[in-house]
Amino acid sequence: MNYRHAFHAGNFADVLKHVVLMMLVEHLKKKPAPFFYLDTHAGGGTYDLSLGESQRSGEYKNGIGRLLEFPEAALAPELADYVRLVKACAGPGRSAITAYPGSPTIVAKMRRLTDRMVLAETHAREAQALRSSLGWQKLVSIVASDGYAALKAQLPPRENRGLVLIDPPFETDNEFDRILGALETGHERWPTGTYCIWYPLTERAAPLRFRRNLEGSGIRKVLDVTMSVMPDDSAVGLRGSGLVIVNPPWLLDERLAELLPDLHRLLVPDGAGGTSVDWWIGE
Numbered sequence: 001m002n003y004r005h006a007f008h009a010g011n012f013a014d015v016l017k018h019v020v021l022m023m024l025v026e027h028l029k030k031k032p033a034p035f036f037y038l039d040t041h042a043g044g045g046t047y048d049l050s051l052g053e054s055q056r057s058g059e060y061k062n063g064i065g066r067l068l069e070f071p072e073a074a075l076a077p078e079l080a081d082y083v084r085l086v087k088a089c090a091g092p093g094r095s096a097i098t099a100y101p102g103s104p105t106i107v108a109k110m111r112r113l114t115d116r117m118v119l120a121e122t123h124a125r126e127a128q129a130l131r132s133s134l135g136w137q138k139l140v141s142i143v144a145s146d147g148y149a150a151l152k153a154q155l156p157p158r159e160n161r162g163l164v165l166i167d168p169p170f171e172t173d174n175e176f177d178r179i180l181g182a183l184e185t186g187h188e189r190w191p192t193g194t195y196c197i198w199y200p201l202t203e204r205a206a207p208l209r210f211r212r213n214l215e216g217s218g219i220r221k222v223l224d225v226t227m228s229v230m231p232d233d234s235a236v237g238l239r240g241s242g243l244v245i246v247n248p249p250w251l252l253d254e255r256l257a258e259l260l261p262d263l264h265r266l267l268v269p270d271g272a273g274g275t276s277v278d279w280w281i282g283e
């Protein structure tokens, strides 16, 4: 498999995913009890967007690049928190795009010393990057193996509260089926955990089929949020992306319904596409 997240790091889909991830972690931090975080497809952890693949694709320019153009005071609090974290990762005096934080780095920055993280990544180079940047930290484990197997092995976590991020590269046709299998396994072992799944809006049929299969699975409390940056009939590969959240925190739906149109306005000045927040399955 050739997927390299550096091409896409910081793009509009990463921005949506990482803003929501931060909101989910903020919610977990409201209680003093430690939380558990599993990243089944962790990536390399940090990306220098001023180099190589990121510059070749230029995708970040329509994502984090856009948000960095605005003063923090002009941003909604959740977006300002995200921009501040991105800048903090680069460090003072350095361009904010030189150390773009992927999901493991975001959670590592936000967690308390008692919160535990397990990061699964099969690509040897990415797993090594994770080991050097985060592997030395207490309560952070890096497993260089299949994320779906890691999910089976790690759940239920001893903390009994926390979050699983499932963020696969969608390189294979059966990725939605694998996700469904992982969700069914996870939910059976740990029904109260929060699960956040990223998916691409490339064609219509696959997410619809995934929704139907989820409806038949017996899993309840499933929220779907999407942001597209091009019209629905656009022939361009990735016109948008979605996040399916099982057991979202209370009121996340209402907050995202306010926040996502704001985010979309900032990222897509010509207004193409749009956002949605829908309960696929209620209580």
Ligand SMILES: C[S@@+](CC[C@H](N)C(=O)[O-])C[C@H]1O[C@@H](n2cnc3c(N)ncnc32)[C@H](O)[C@@H]1O
Binding pocket: 001, 003, 005, 017, 039, 040, 041, 042, 043, 044, 045, 101, 102, 103, 104, 120, 121, 122, 123, 126, 145, 146, 147, 148, 167, 168, 169
């Ligand atoms: C979309 S990227 C992850 C990005 C990361 N979650 C973030 O938000 O910064 C997907 C990653 O999954 C890795 N990967 C592919 N197949 C995998 C598998 N079966 N198990 C774990 N990781 C896998 C790829 O090498 C790639 O780094």
